[in-house]
Amino acid sequence: xxxIAVHEAVTSHDDHGAAGHGSITGISNNKLAMWxxxxxxxLLFGGLISTYMLYRGRHGSGVGPxxxxxxxxxxxxxxxxxxxxxxxxxxxxxxxxxxxxNTNLWLTVTALLGSLFVGAQVYEFTSFYHEGVGxxxxxxxxxxxxxxxxxxxxxxxxxxxxLAMVAIISRNKVAGDKAEVVEMIGLYWHFxxxxxxxxxxxxxxxxA
Amino acid sequence: xxxxxxxxxxxxxxxxxGATALLTPTQSLGVFRRPVAATGWRAWVFxxxxxxxxxxxxxxxxxxxVVGGCEALLIRLQLAAPDNxxxxxxxxxxxxxxxxxTMVFLFVMPMAAAFANYFLPLQVGxxxxxxxxxxxxxxxxxxFGGVFLNTSWFLGGAADGGWFMYSPNSSRLFSPxxxxxxxxxGLQIIGIAxxxxxxxxxxxxxxxxxxxxxxxxxxxxxxxxxxxxxxxxFALPVITVALFLLSFQRNFGAAFFDVGKGxxxxxxxHLFWIFGHPEVxxxxxxxxxxxxxxxxxxxxxxLFGYKFVVFSGAAIGFVGWGVWAxxxxxxxxxxxxxxxxxxxxxxxxxxxxxxxxxxxxxxxxGKLWFSTAMxxxxxxxxxxSIGGLSGVTHAVAxxxxxxxxxxxxxxxxxxxxxxxxxxxxxxxxxxxxxKVFGKLLNERLGKWNFWLMFFGVNLTFxxxxxxxxxxxxxxxxxxxxxxxxxxxxxxxxxxxxxxxGSFTIALGVLLFLINVVYTAKKAxxxxxxxxxxxxxxxxxxSPPKEHNFDTIPTIHSLDEFFHRKYExxxxxxxxxxxxxxxxxxxxAAEEAKxxxxxxxxxxxxxxxxxALGLPIIAYGVIYNLLLSVVGAAxxxxxVFGWVLEPSVAEDSDYDPPAGGSETKELSSVG
Numbered sequence: 001x002x003x004i005a006v007h008e009a010v011t012s013h014d015d016h017g018a019a020g021h022g023s024i025t026g027i028s029n030n031k032l033a034m035w036x037x038x039x040x041x042x043l044l045f046g047g048l049i050s051t052y053m054l055y056r057g058r059h060g061s062g063v064g065p066x067x068x069x070x071x072x073x074x075x076x077x078x079x080x081x082x083x084x085x086x087x088x089x090x091x092x093x094x095x096x097x098x099x100x101x102n103t104n105l106w107l108t109v110t111a112l113l114g115s116l117f118v119g120a121q122v123y124e125f126t127s128f129y130h131e132g133v134g135x136x137x138x139x140x141x142x143x144x145x146x147x148x149x150x151x152x153x154x155x156x157x158x159x160x161x162x163l164a165m166v167a168i169i170s171r172n173k174v175a176g177d178k179a180e181v182v183e184m185i186g187l188y189w190h191f192x193x194x195x196x197x198x199x200x201x202x203x204x205x206x207x208a
Numbered sequence: 209x210x211x212x213x214x215x216x217x218x219x220x221x222x223x224x225x226g227a228t229a230l231l232t233p234t235q236s237l238g239v240f241r242r243p244v245a246a247t248g249w250r251a252w253v254f255x256x257x258x259x260x261x262x263x264x265x266x267x268x269x270x271x272x273x274v275v276g277g278c279e280a281l282l283i284r285l286q287l288a289a290p291d292n293x294x295x296x297x298x299x300x301x302x303x304x305x306x307x308x309x310t311m312v313f314l315f316v317m318p319m320a321a322a323f324a325n326y327f328l329p330l331q332v333g334x335x336x337x338x339x340x341x342x343x344x345x346x347x348x349x350x351x352f353g354g355v356f357l358n359t360s361w362f363l364g365g366a367a368d369g370g371w372f373m374y375s376p377n378s379s380r381l382f383s384p385x386x387x388x389x390x391x392x393x394g395l396q397i398i399g400i401a402x403x404x405x406x407x408x409x410x411x412x413x414x415x416x417x418x419x420x421x422x423x424x425x426x427x428x429x430x431x432x433x434x435x436x437x438x439x440x441x442f443a444l445p446v447i448t449v450a451l452f453l454l455s456f457q458r459n460f461g462a463a464f465f466d467v468g469k470g471x472x473x474x475x476x477x478h479l480f481w482i483f484g485h486p487e488v489x490x491x492x493x494x495x496x497x498x499x500x501x502x503x504x505x506x507x508x509x510x511l512f513g514y515k516f517v518v519f520s521g522a523a524i525g526f527v528g529w530g531v532w533a534x535x536x537x538x539x540x541x542x543x544x545x546x547x548x549x550x551x552x553x554x555x556x557x558x559x560x561x562x563x564x565x566x567x568x569x570x571x572x573x574g575k576l577w578f579s580t581a582m583x584x585x586x587x588x589x590x591x592x593s594i595g596g597l598s599g600v601t602h603a604v605a606x607x608x609x610x611x612x613x614x615x616x617x618x619x620x621x622x623x624x625x626x627x628x629x630x631x632x633x634x635x636x637x638x639x640x641x642x643k644v645f646g647k648l649l650n651e652r653l654g655k656w657n658f659w660l661m662f663f664g665v666n667l668t669f670x671x672x673x674x675x676x677x678x679x680x681x682x683x684x685x686x687x688x689x690x691x692x693x694x695x696x697x698x699x700x701x702x703x704x705x706x707x708x709g710s711f712t713i714a715l716g717v718l719l720f721l722i723n724v725v726y727t728a729k730k731a732x733x734x735x736x737x738x739x740x741x742x743x744x745x746x747x748x749x750s751p752p753k754e755h756n757f758d759t760i761p762t763i764h765s766l767d768e769f770f771h772r773k774y775e776x777x778x779x780x781x782x783x784x785x786x787x788x789x790x791x792x793x794x795x796a797a798e799e800a801k802x803x804x805x806x807x808x809x810x811x812x813x814x815x816x817x818x819a820l821g822l823p824i825i826a827y828g829v830i831y832n833l834l835l836s837v838v839g840a841a842x843x844x845x846x847v848f849g850w851v852l853e854p855s856v857a858e859d860s861d862y863d864p865p866a867g868g869s870e871t872k873e874l875s876s877v878g
Contacts, residue, residue: 023415023416024414024415024416024417025414025415027415029338029339029411029415029416032410032411032414032415033338033339033407033408033411036406036407036410036411036441037407039441039442040403040406040407040441040442040444040445041445042445043442043443043445043446044445044446044448044449046445046446047445047446047448047449047450047479048449051449051453051464051475054472054475055464055471055472058470058471060470135456135460135461135462136460136461136462136463139463139464139469139470139471142456142462142463142464143464146452146453146456146462150452164848164851168851168852173852175851175852175853175854176854
């Protein structure tokens with residue numbers, strides 16, 4: 001592998017600025033960095049999920065997962081989030097075809113679906129709180145809100161990135177390769193979705 | 209989001225004739241003209257040059273080394289005499305907690321980052337790291353995080369739970385001051401700095417090597433740093449989770465580690481050591497890398513078994529993930545866990561032993577040159593072997609259970625950290641000083657520096673093994689006269705020797721600092737290649753030009769620079785390596801092919817602005833969440849300013865060069 005890579009580097013030898021295009025792995029610097037970051041994120045969620053799995057049964061005589069979760073509601077919001085991955089793919093596809101109008105359209109739809117998911121989570125948290133399960137109620141509730149809250153913050157940051165991207169594309173201020181920037185937001189977005197699949201399965205579907 | 213760094217350089221070459229004054233400056237975020245100064249404080253504060261950032265890392269880390277060293281001396285003073293009252297019990301707790309935290313997170317790691325930043329691009333033949341602005345961000349986050357952490361001394365007291373901050377000592381009940389909050393938030397900030405830097409350096413090594421530099425042509429230092437960055441990448445998020453949980457417990461009323469509320473205190477221990485044990489290798493591997501450069505150079509031989517050294521470094525990196533629970537043998541994990549972690553811990557001694565054999569065999573039959581750098585490197589082999597051997601004995605769980613939380617452990621890990629990591633870093637100082645500053649550190653002072661530190665380490669930490677076997681507990685604030693015992697195992701005697709040793713080390717470090725000042729003031733210019741070195745970073749001017757290499761070299765072999773100086777010539781005694789070119793001639797040949805158009809990334813305001821946001825948020829978490837909102841606003845300003853700014857300045861951002869028509873580097877203009 002190394003030999004082929006080196007060959008590529010040699011052929012693109014005319015570009016050797018501090019941040020040249022000639023990447024040895026064939027993956028651009030930006031994308032490689034995003035992959036590494038997501039690799040690191042896996043262990044962040046790994047730690048949070050382990051904490052939840054350890055504590056999900058520790059709620060004393062109070063409300064536990066079995067009584068608390070509204071699985072139909074969360075299934076719908078999970079579906080919404082998964083669909084947003086589809087629209088994200090559409091956005092990346094449009095960006096690759098240099099179709100700004102459709103890129104913006106799909107990015108906006110993705111952001112909308114993401115916001116719906118976050119909205120459903122806010123609704124869910126509020127109703128749990130009204131049922132008497134707050135952040136400090138039990139070890140179960142603390143670890144549940146921490147895990148899902150961290151995921152919610154990740155989705156929210158994704159939504160901000162998507163909307164900022166729309167604004168930056170509209171004003172034609174993208175620094176760098178537009179399609180690649182959209183693709184990187186896409187990588188992050190898909191990662192957050194995949195993590196939700198794991199969380200939804202472990203937290204909501206498999207009984208404690 | 210900050211990952212989106214623009215790396216594709218627009219053709220932004222400025223030649224004297226090309227840059228006319230008619231262009232209007234591009235405004236950064238519509239407000240400021242972007243910074244372009246090449247001299248004065250602005251050239252440092254807004255720089256994205258990996259060499260300047262490396263130097264700043266080095267100076268700040270050295271400052272924290274002195275701070276952490278003073279803390280150590282206070283601890284040793286307190287333990288020098290029976291029933292001593294130099295420090296109160298509370299202050300003593302803060303002192304040992306902050307000593308360890310400072311030395312690990314604010315000295316050894318950033319000092320390794322200083323070397324990595326400076327030499328990684330040079331060793332792989334690149335002109336900068338992959339993300340120069342992120343590099344600046346890492347440095348400022350480290351600096352601000354370190355300062356934030358240490359402001360706790362003046363704002364109600366520092367953290368006092370020991371560096372691994374076990375529950376319940378970390379809880380509000382047992383540590384009511386804000387010290388632990390400062391510790392948690394400070395480490396979060398420093399952790400982000402390390403994570404960003406890890407991503408940056410991995411991409412640099414994987415993607416930006418010079419043509420022909422295969423992975424197995426990379427210098428060992430680069431290899432070891434690469435392994436370390438992967439360890440950081442996967443270890444840091446685990447401590448991040450632990451710190452968040454602790455933060456939520458202390459500030460928002462959760463009970464993650466509160467046994468009274470049914471929590472499992474082992475959760476913290478597991479999370480901490482899943483990070484903490486790879487951290488041990490994060491600390492030691494850069495030093496292994498440094499001495500793997502120094503030993504061959506001063507033995508005039510190639511490194512013995514390069515591939516073995518590289519693969520054993522990677523093996524240490526892998527196995528390092530499976531040994532964390534050997535820190536927890538006394539916590540009642542159960543026989544199966546203990547057995548598994550015992551065996552894994554014994555296994556990790558194999559790749560480490562391979563390295564020690566390889567270094568020794570590098571020396572074997574070499575024409576040894578006992579420069580200060582070489583002496584420090586040999587010091588590492590000796591002292592690390594001692595620390596490593598006592599370490600392997602801790603893999604034996606029944607013995608370890610006896611030694612847990614005694615001075616025996618303190619002695620062991622100081623041998624590997626001071627004797628292994630710190631001595632290695634000092635070897636690097638003496639080896640690379642002429643490269644970075646163009647002047648040789650004084651060798652006479654250097655030898656004194658080495659011998660004082662070498663004897664100091666043994667005087668300080670060898671007695672601790674005896675103290676520990678006698679049962680002196682770690683973190684003990686006083687020892688009463690009547691319990692000191694008699695004869696050889698007299699606690700009073702060995703405690704006094706340890707204190708004497710610690711001041712000997714301090715004297716050695718002081719001599720180093722004097723050496724630095726003396727060299728800066730008195731020393732003349734160093735020769736281009738003072739050590740007859742082997743690797744690529746020496747194939748450029750000292751100090752290197754802003755763009756590192758006039759032309760990116762094409763690599764043909766491991767030890768490229770050596771093979772350009774030496775060639776195999778047939779003599780009547782068989783083929784011999786003979787010096788055919790001087791370093792100056794090699795460099796002149798490269799300069800003759802110099803690129804005329806070199807684009808370098810331009811300075812930026814945004815890394816320091818973005819970094820400033822985080823400590824403000826952290827103060828807000830402790831005192832008033834409104835302040836956090838302000839910090840978040842600063843952070844967002846930084847992010848958006850950053851995203852909207854091209855990483856390479858437009859021609860119009862520069863004043864036209866003053867002198868005539870000669871071609872100038874973009875970033876040296878203005």
